[in-house]
Amino acid sequence: MKLYNYFRSSAAYRVRIALNLKGIDWEHVGVHLVKREQRSPEYLKLNPAGLVPALVDDEENVLTQSLAIMEYLDDLKPRKARLVPTLPIAKAYVRALSLSLACDVHPLNNVRVLNYLTAELNVTQAQKDAWIAHWITTGLDAFEKTLANELAKKSVLAPGKYCVGDAPTMADCVLVPQVFSARRFNVDVSKYPLIDAIDAHCAANEAFAAAHPGKQPDFQP
Numbered sequence: 001m002k003l004y005n006y007f008r009s010s011a012a013y014r015v016r017i018a019l020n021l022k023g024i025d026w027e028h029v030g031v032h033l034v035k036r037e038q039r040s041p042e043y044l045k046l047n048p049a050g051l052v053p054a055l056v057d058d059e060e061n062v063l064t065q066s067l068a069i070m071e072y073l074d075d076l077k078p079r080k081a082r083l084v085p086t087l088p089i090a091k092a093y094v095r096a097l098s099l100s101l102a103c104d105v106h107p108l109n110n111v112r113v114l115n116y117l118t119a120e121l122n123v124t125q126a127q128k129d130a131w132i133a134h135w136i137t138t139g140l141d142a143f144e145k146t147l148a149n150e151l152a153k154k155s156v157l158a159p160g161k162y163c164v165g166d167a168p169t170m171a172d173c174v175l176v177p178q179v180f181s182a183r184r185f186n187v188d189v190s191k192y193p194l195i196d197a198i199d200a201h202c203a204a205n206e207a208f209a210a211a212h213p214g215k216q217p218d219f220q221p
Helices: 010-022 041-046 066-076 088-102 111-119 125-153 170-184 193-203 206-211
Strands: 002-005 027-030 054-056 062-064
Touching: 002 010, 010 066, 010 170, 010 206, 041 054, 062 066, 066 088, 066 170, 088 125, 088 170, 111 125, 125 170, 125 193, 170 193, 193 206
Parallel strands: 002 027
Antiparallel strands: 002 054, 054 062
């Protein structure tokens, strides 16, 4: 499989984790977002949305949207590291956790939105940084409270080492890149003890560690 991605893209980071958890061999194909390689004619032919990631599977099918790609990987290898549980309530909960960050937080802070803020609306760097921190904090506040509620109820959905119990799911694949982004923009993650602990457990898992932006061939400090 080929994964068209950028080392710092949260959406691509999620899929790298998922591929590693599934034990699937994949080839890194860099698409430099700052250099706008995602808008090149060649890449737009592959993915008309001009976004990363894009996954080309062994049948040369092109798949886009990180959560859809992860569910495809789950269907492809259902017995290896389930990303979405089979229990209906757990399935819905994991999807909801994932969507709360992937849809309600990340899109507000991705490259094209930030570029629009500066180029079209003329916001200052300080204003842009405040925008980023506000939406990350809003999302992580809600995520932490959701985890805490399930823990207090001692429900089947309660966090353990990971967001749901002691096995990683799609929710962890989405959370870890968001925590990386939070730290990059100086959001204090230590005020979220459950999230901070889950992130630490994930960092000790080789599938997560190997997907880290600093481990990618296109990494730039």
